[in-house]
Amino acid sequence: MLRSILDNDFYKFTMQNAVVKLFPNAYTRYAFINRGKHRFPPGFAVRLREAVDAMAGLQLTSDERLFLEEMCPYLDPTYHDFLQGFRYNPLEVQIEQDGEDLSVTIEGLWYRTILWEVPLMTLISQIWYEMADEKRDDDDTVVARTRQKIEHYGHLGVRIAEFGTRRRHSYEVHDLVVGALKRYGGSTFTGTSNVHMAHRHNVKPLGTHAHEWFMFHAARFGFKMANTLALEHWVEVYRGDLGIALSDTFTTQIFFDSFDKMFAKLFDGIRHDSGDAIDFARTTIEHYQRLGIDPRSKTIIFSDALDTEKVENITRFCEGRIGMSFGIGTNFTNDVGLKPMNMVIKMTETRPEGRQWLPVVKLSDIREKNTGDPEMITLARRILSLPS
Template sequence: MSTITSLLDTDLYKLTMQAAVLQHFPAAQATFLFKNRTPSKQLNDDAIEWLKSEIAALGELRFTEDEIVFLQKHVGFLPAEYFEYLKTCQLDPAAQVKVTVNTEGHLEIEVNGPWKDTILYEIPLLALVSEAYFKFVDKDWSYDGQSELAATKAQELIAQGCAFSEFGTRRRRSLKTHDIVIAGILEGLKSAQGNGIFTGTSNVYLAKKYNLKPIGTVAHEWMMGVAAATGDYSTANLRAMELWIQTVGDANAGVALTDTFGTESFLLDFNKPLTDIYNGVRQDSGDPLEYTKLLGDHYKQLGYEPMSKVIVYSDSLDVEKCGKYKAAAAENGLKAAFGVGTFFTNDFKRLSDGQKSTPLNIVIKIQQLNGQSCIKLSDNLSKNMGDPETVERVKRELGYVEKGDVIDESKRWN
């Protein structure tokens, strides 16, 4: 039986973005590329063969009637046409996904095809690559204690008063790990003490299985794609927000992702009424404390009452960081929420010596839309990506200022 058995085994924002793509860019053709930021961790031949088989099996999946009903219950604000589209939506990995190994033995994955369909590949492909590595290459670990570990983390977050959700699909050690973690969180909540709250999971399949709320924001992919489609980076953030709101409606805009082309550039367009419509912002790169002060000041300048807006932290979190950032948010008049990912779904120790068994740091990003380069500047130099010529041109156009140190992404979880 294949590992991924449902197209819902993905993050919610891939589905809400798919609805936006279907509405606004139904004919767009996209290219996505895989990048392993931990190049010392590579798949062996057995892992590659297993991965190819699992990718091929994605072509057999369809959205079932009860899955569509579940989505309608939780994201029924999406256009009716989207739910009709899901009835016939299917992936074609044989034609759309190319898996190769280069001369240095490094895995390469390229995805090509209609954006409205290929948008669904990123999360399952990343999850499968991670599972392949820890199934065939690094086997110095076990599932022992994972449920208890997740329960303890959940209790600690609740005790700190944190509002948190689970965001760990893309870099999970395995689907089994993910399932154990969700069950462990729920078990831990039964005896948790504190005023924190578990708000749900980004994984729609597990949300459905455990009767949880699927949680989602928006990804850099949306802003990157809109910018490439329009060719106008000076208005890309504004246009992306406007199109997003057209698809989801004012009441469901959620939180804004600010760092695709640098947060300073984003804030030039992030004023009323957009700041009224969006509940807050998501911090995903750069210095979280500097970011918190920047956004706190921005909202104050716009006249918002303290604690009326939220900041969602989602960059390499753990319990200690959540507590630290929660305090910083409060100091700057912001409510804090947390999307905790790899810390939940890929936190293991080696059986051989008890040291940390580090996850893969892998990403799949949109590379081109209709032949135009897609880029990301971020608030972290190590997360910048895209065609170098386009990157430099957009930096000049936006007045993007590089700051901070380049982080060694290969050691992010060491």
């Protein structure tokens, strides 16, 4: 069902490159979390297994490699060689179904397993809608709705990226949406997180790192040092490129305790992914000001469940105070007249450098988004002096 090894979010490849260089011996485990309590029909696991097994045949083409070389010069030739030789190993993915409940787990070397999360979610979503056999809006309606949104954002004068791979309705809808964004978006549309769609439509692939980068560092180096070392290692690999830092893996409060003047100057900005966006913007502006940095020289990438109303409210607050850009996901790629799925796949454990397996956690600004072992979450909050 997947047509390209690049049908994945860009930050998976940028993180993979960093993991290959810095943590080649680390192992990880991931698990599917059914936040929406979806009920899976008989035979779903079989369909998913078939799609996962077929991924073993995906490989980077010469044309795709040339695209990466031209668009992403900070990915060096050794990584391009690595990716060209990379093949998915379906044995790393375990899929089980018990009645209407679905279990999906992943285990293996981190530099390999890191690529599974987004394609698996994409497949789960697409197979779910196919088996539900519910009629979506027609292509013309999807394109018209996308055009209306991007032209509205253009009138607001903001920059918009498409971040909707993991919960897209289908490949076909995703392709329609990115095509419409390019056709009607002009300078408003900055690119897509999906590298295959970026290649297909000749736009920029966008992304830096995800929560798992920080989650691993917490297990490897401790909660107190996680943010600092995760940022330092990112700078070590990318030397100033890919300079947007994710802020909420262990709450924004803890992030800003580590985001000192050096990091604030080194990184171009910060990505917001949970909690109240206006409160986050206010806190970020004040943080830069305390450090003697003009917030208008920095950017916040807002990416938490955005729609047109949220973008308007954020724009009104941030305009003239700090740079801003928006990554919109499901509201682009699964706005087709059906209810989107609510699910995630998260890293659950890691075995860094030959050590024992250790649970990893995420402490979002919204507690409902916390993931991981409850006892480890309690321990993390205690170590970080966060309310229990």
